[in-house]
Amino acid sequence: MISRSPDLFKFRGVVSPRNLRSFHHRHPPPPPAPTMSDLRPPEHQVAGHRASANKLGPLVDGSGLFYKPLQAGDRGEQERAFYEAFSAHAAVPPRIRDAFFPRFHGTRLLPTEARPGEPHPHLVLDDLLAGLQAPSVADIKIGAITWPPSSPEPYVAKCLAKDRGTTSVLLGFRVSGVRVVAPGGAVWRPERPELKALGTAGVRRVLRRYVSSVSGEVADCALAAAVYGGEGGVLSQLRELKAWFEEQTLFHFYSASILLGYDADAVSATGAGGGVRVKLVDFAHVAEGDGVIDHNFLGGLCSLIKFISDIVSEAPETPPLAP
Amino acid sequence: MISRSPDLFKFRGVVSPRNLRSFHHRHPPPPPAPTMSDLRPPEHQVAGHRASANKLGPLVDGSGLFYKPLQAGDRGEQERAFYEAFSAHAAVPPRIRDAFFPRFHGTRLLPTEARPGEPHPHLVLDDLLAGLQAPSVADIKIGAITWPPSSPEPYVAKCLAKDRGTTSVLLGFRVSGVRVVAPGGAVWRPERPELKALGTAGVRRVLRRYVSSVSGEVADCALAAAVYGGEGGVLSQLRELKAWFEEQTLFHFYSASILLGYDADAVSATGAGGGVRVKLVDFAHVAEGDGVIDHNFLGGLCSLIKFISDIVSEAPETPPLAP
Numbered sequence: 001m002i003s004r005s006p007d008l009f010k011f012r013g014v015v016s017p018r019n020l021r022s023f024h025h026r027h028p029p030p031p032p033a034p035t036m037s038d039l040r041p042p043e044h045q046v047a048g049h050r051a052s053a054n055k056l057g058p059l060v061d062g063s064g065l066f067y068k069p070l071q072a073g074d075r076g077e078q079e080r081a082f083y084e085a086f087s088a089h090a091a092v093p094p095r096i097r098d099a100f101f102p103r104f105h106g107t108r109l110l111p112t113e114a115r116p117g118e119p120h121p122h123l124v125l126d127d128l129l130a131g132l133q134a135p136s137v138a139d140i141k142i143g144a145i146t147w148p149p150s151s152p153e154p155y156v157a158k159c160l161a162k163d164r165g166t167t168s169v170l171l172g173f174r175v176s177g178v179r180v181v182a183p184g185g186a187v188w189r190p191e192r193p194e195l196k197a198l199g200t201a202g203v204r205r206v207l208r209r210y211v212s213s214v215s216g217e218v219a220d221c222a223l224a225a226a227v228y229g230g231e232g233g234v235l236s237q238l239r240e241l242k243a244w245f246e247e248q249t250l251f252h253f254y255s256a257s258i259l260l261g262y263d264a265d266a267v268s269a270t271g272a273g274g275g276v277r278v279k280l281v282d283f284a285h286v287a288e289g290d291g292v293i294d295h296n297f298l299g300g301l302c303s304l305i306k307f308i309s310d311i312v313s314e315a316p317e318t319p320p321l322a323p
Numbered sequence: 324m325i326s327r328s329p330d331l332f333k334f335r336g337v338v339s340p341r342n343l344r345s346f347h348h349r350h351p352p353p354p355p356a357p358t359m360s361d362l363r364p365p366e367h368q369v370a371g372h373r374a375s376a377n378k379l380g381p382l383v384d385g386s387g388l389f390y391k392p393l394q395a396g397d398r399g400e401q402e403r404a405f406y407e408a409f410s411a412h413a414a415v416p417p418r419i420r421d422a423f424f425p426r427f428h429g430t431r432l433l434p435t436e437a438r439p440g441e442p443h444p445h446l447v448l449d450d451l452l453a454g455l456q457a458p459s460v461a462d463i464k465i466g467a468i469t470w471p472p473s474s475p476e477p478y479v480a481k482c483l484a485k486d487r488g489t490t491s492v493l494l495g496f497r498v499s500g501v502r503v504v505a506p507g508g509a510v511w512r513p514e515r516p517e518l519k520a521l522g523t524a525g526v527r528r529v530l531r532r533y534v535s536s537v538s539g540e541v542a543d544c545a546l547a548a549a550v551y552g553g554e555g556g557v558l559s560q561l562r563e564l565k566a567w568f569e570e571q572t573l574f575h576f577y578s579a580s581i582l583l584g585y586d587a588d589a590v591s592a593t594g595a596g597g598g599v600r601v602k603l604v605d606f607a608h609v610a611e612g613d614g615v616i617d618h619n620f621l622g623g624l625c626s627l628i629k630f631i632s633d634i635v636s637e638a639p640e641t642p643p644l645a646p
Contacts, residue, residue: 144619145467149492160483169472172618200615246625292523293629295495296467299622302569306616 039067039110044129046177046189047139047257048282056114059122064130066102067110067122075284080107080123082251082283089250096244099237100280102126128279134185134264138210139177139257139281142300144169146255148287159255166196167203171307172300174198175206176257181264183213207307210260211315213268224315227262227276228308234260235312237278238305245298252294255285258304362390362433367452369500369512370462370580371605379437382445387453389425390433390445398607403430403446405574405606412573419567422560423603425449451602457508457587461533462500462580462604465623467492469578471610482578489519490526494630495623497521498529499580504587506536530630533583534638536591547638550585550599551631557583558635560601561628568621575617578608581627 039059041051051057056069070076083104086092105124112120129135146168147159166174175195180188188209198206208219211227228234238258259279267274362382364374374380379392393399406427409415428447435443452458469491470482489497498521502512511532521529531542534550551557561581582602590597 145492149487156483160479164472169468171615172622200613246629249629290523292494293626295622295626298625299495299618302621303616303618306569306572 038062042066042127042129044132044135044137044179046137046179048177051113053113056112056120059110059112060127060130064127065105066125066127067108068125069110069112070107070121070123071284076121078286079282079284082286083123083125086251086283091250092248093244096241100241100278102128102279102281128259128277128281129261132261132263132275132277133266134181135179135261136181136210136264137177137179138175138206138260140173140260140304141168141176141255141257141282142173142304143254143256143296144172144300145296146285148252148254148285150287167198167200168300171200171203172303175203178206178210180210180212183264183268204307204311208311211311221311221315223262223267223274224311226267226274228315229312233276234278235305235308237276238301238308241278241280242298242301242305245294245301247293249289249291249293251289252287252292253280253283253297254287255282256280256297257282258301361385365389365450365452367455367458367460367502369460369502371500374436376436379435379443382433382435383450383453387450388428389448389450390431391448392433392435393430393444393446394607399444401609402605402607405609406446406448409574409606414573415571416567419564423564423601425451425602425604451582451600451604452584455584455586455598455600456589457504458502458584459504459533459587460500460502461498461529461583463496463583463627464491464499464578464580464605465496465627466577466579466619467495467623468619469608471575471577471608473610490521490523491623494523494526495626498526501529501533503533503535506587506591527630527634531634534634544634544638546585546590546597547634549590549597552635552638556599557601558628558631560599561624561631564601564603565621565624565628568617568624570616572612572614572616574612575610575615576603576606576620577610578605579603579620580605581624 038061040062041057042060045058049055049057051059051069058069059067061067068079070080086097086101087104102125105126107121108124109119110122112118129137144163145159146163147156151159163169168174175198177192177195178188178190182188190206195206205219208221208224211221211223212219213222214220226233230236257280259277259281261277261279262274264274361384363385364380365383368381372378372380374382374392381392382390384390391402393403409420409424410427425448428449430444431447432442433445435441452460467486468482469486470479474482486492491497498518500515500518502510504510513529518529528542531544531547534544534546535542536545537543549556553559580603582600582604584600584602585597587597
């Protein structure tokens, strides 16, 4: 069971998402409010709505912060409630919070291009790709089931159709977005319909291409050892996350994603390192765990681990010599 | 990918379940056909239809074999196809096949009470509870999703309603049947509606009562260390099974159950041992894995492991002294 201290925010999961109490007193004061001219849509965004004159979308300020507009309806409050509960939860190991989650700096009203004169509340989070010169990024939505069990019928039906229409039910995850930077700087970024249409073989191809150093269709997996394998690589980080998911019964992360990132410049130049990042994002549908592990996320995570470890096993140990 | 030798049965999963070729040449010849008078419904059956004058149901012959009538429609052929493929599959480790699955002895036409004069095909399997004097048994259906992804819409809707109406979606498993023998011989065997109505706390209660030595409502978990814990206990067997599920990409076991069994007489007398059994059963909805792990079964299995390890952690190391 989740132990709840009465003076902590009570996370109510999807059942009762509204709790508007301010938590600024528990977070370090965020830096001075950025003006609209400081803010821009993140260059490397691979999933979700892109901020524009017509749409709200995430913004970055170039100094390490990421501003995510609160989503409409319950979702925005739900995600804020999760961040507040998670940030303060005594049972979350600090190492897990620091390694695998964006740091939460509270919420902030910001001007937006889409709604001039009507400041919109944003979650203030760490920019997970800050410091990467040439970020290769993948957004992978985890879980065969993306709807919290308490969801109303029409929402279940809508999610189920998407989960069956993509690889979620079959593989326990789906690739929601990907961006790969080749050594010359060429960027491969398939459109959403292409990603939605992927089957098992297509997902395997994308995960291979994510660690390939060529810009064409052929995936050489030259970066697999450096990015997926080795100490601090994706695989070792995913396995650490898995160990936590085998035990944690606090939260069920429906419809959350694992964001992978590495610096294509750094990893190509050195053949190792490259600031590999493995982070959880998108918490609008998190539910209370209530003493039960998140078997749905865990199963999908294990499936992703198998895909990636298969690629590491097949891949060359070191990058091939230049021709 | 599944490697297939051309002279082996080609398991087609749920997509194309019919293959009526006889495989008696690959199985040891079964013992002489039992007559109707040798056969009886198993005394310890906890789930599924019970054989009667009106209904087909499993039968045992008292000498270690279990006869399961082929189910109607595709299901029966599907289950037979699974057993034939699984029995012969070179990539299934013998230790896994022997430890966790009933041995398959082919099929046999048998007279039944429900259909006199019309012999019905039965799968001939090992009787998993043979040799237990006082079997305490639990049938636990594993997986948040019980429908193979290729299922037609009405079947998905029917399964989904059951999976949401029971604990399957929430816990990744549901208790389909249980039978607990107390030291004096009293048997506790809740009815199906009672099991279907269980929530998280109810499932925890049943799993505690399964290893308790008292016949009343109070679960003392006196047998938890002997049955769930220790070498050869349920937990160590489930963990071995889990290690296989983290790697195996041959089969997806939708709607299969884990059957737990132990000898209440033996374990109560000695405080240990008791012939603990952990077996997979019910394979009418198995699908081809096609290079992907069974993340749905694995997730549910991990959830069950967490429930049981929580009980072992809380339980007394040795049975309490008799009053």
